[in-house]
Amino acid sequence: MDGASGGGGGGGGLAACPRRGRLRDRSRRCQPARLPDSRTRACSNIPEMLTILPPWFLCPQIDKYLYSMRLSDETLKDIMNRFRREMEDGLGHGTNPTATVKMLPTFVRSIPDGSEKGDFIALDLGGSNFRILRVKVTQDKKQPVQMESQVYETPDDIIHGSGTQVRALELFDHVAECLGDFMEKQKIKDKKLPVGFTFSFPCAQSNVLEYAAKTGKIILTWTKKFKASGVEGTDVVKLLNKAIKKRGDYEADIMAVVNDTVGTMMTCGFDDQRCEVGIIIGTGTNACYMEEMRHIDQVEGDEGRMCINTEWGAFGDDGSLEDLRTEFDREIDRGSINPGKQLFEKMASGMYMGELVRLILVKMAKEGLLFEGRITPELLTKGKIETKHVSAIEKTKEGLKKCMEILTRLGVEPSDEDCLAVQHVCTIVSFRSANLIAATLGGILSRLKENKGVARLRTTVGIDGSLYKMHPQYARRLHKMVRRLVPDSDVRFLLSESGSGKGAAMVTAWCLTCLKCMLLQKAFSFFLPRNRHFHET
């Protein structure tokens, strides 16, 4: 293992490769029996065989081939320190304008305390699906949160929005149309319920009063597969309000726009008061955490804490990860809709993982290391291997069978050995992702520990995202590596059960209380010392 994590000790999804020398060398000793008439049947026998293989037999060729993707603990600690420096740059007054990790203040000052209640609509745009939810938060001990939701398709041409400025508005027209449909179905078109909007993109906001003005959420840049033109630099609340007003068949009160990481932290915080970090590992990746006000130069005031949306997906956009990016990462970036941007996200998140595996397989096949050199149009087609396939291939029991099915669909006529090798490639790529996220999360946790000045950090991380939830080995690998990188800590990982929609409702509830407080504060400001706010933790 050369001290490198990722690929070798992968646990259940571990692929053993019975090859010595070249990958297609058929003179190896421990060869799985090949049943020429049924590849799938042959494959289903492989797992038993794997258990008798000694560890030194593990895919040495692939490990060597993908050496640069296997990151040692030392390298991960180095990444953790690099990320900590980026966080400091993002927080500092002089360094923020040029910082790549933007560390956006969210003006959320506390996690829910359980007193939140109300009837809300939540919009959730920017993840794998566009969802609308109705969330009722009550004081009922047994079932404090009730939800009904609907997923709406968002056509690709609206998401990519190529063309004129007019197209950009189509995205918000679409959101407004779906909201109208949802309200109709819920029979609440005549009501004006408060709406929370989980908008999973980097947004800047200059002060909390802008919640009151219901404006001021400026989208800085699109990420993932979104690129509706003419939206960057504009106010998303204004755009949505305009689209709703244009329809004129219902009214909505957009109370809060939150990042999905914040929604996740708030959702988990409702169940566990210790929650002070929220992370997403899905189509995109990002994290937020509670930072000390005294360290946030962009916001006035020194007391208490505020949630910071790190936007860690942009880590590396200034070249700070160049030594770790491989030729495959560069190819992914070149073929993306935002070259040079979100470089960390492109190495770690679910949107790119399947494609990373595909690019590796193409190169290996071209070099005759896989599929006897067979390259098919399907294998050469972008998007033909998805992250859900990587998850399926790494399943402990049926992984190899799935691998055979997936590769067969690509027309490459895989052998059993090809399946073992491809499974190992998947393990290396997904392991690297878990390790990279562990390093950046380790950066946040070590900072929290330092901020608190404690010898041992006890904290909860709220977590969500399709990759984390669906991949069979991911969570375990991530938890293990975080504990290795931040040894003096007791970290509880809490899965956000109901997704970011509930989080939007939580923030809306928080915001409503905050607004009431602000009105009170305004009324009583005469009696309050300067810079004191309600809702400080």
Ligand code: BGC
């Ligand atoms: C966005 C973040 C978001 C993350 C997860 C990234 O591409 O920039 O704002 O939190 O994806 O959805």
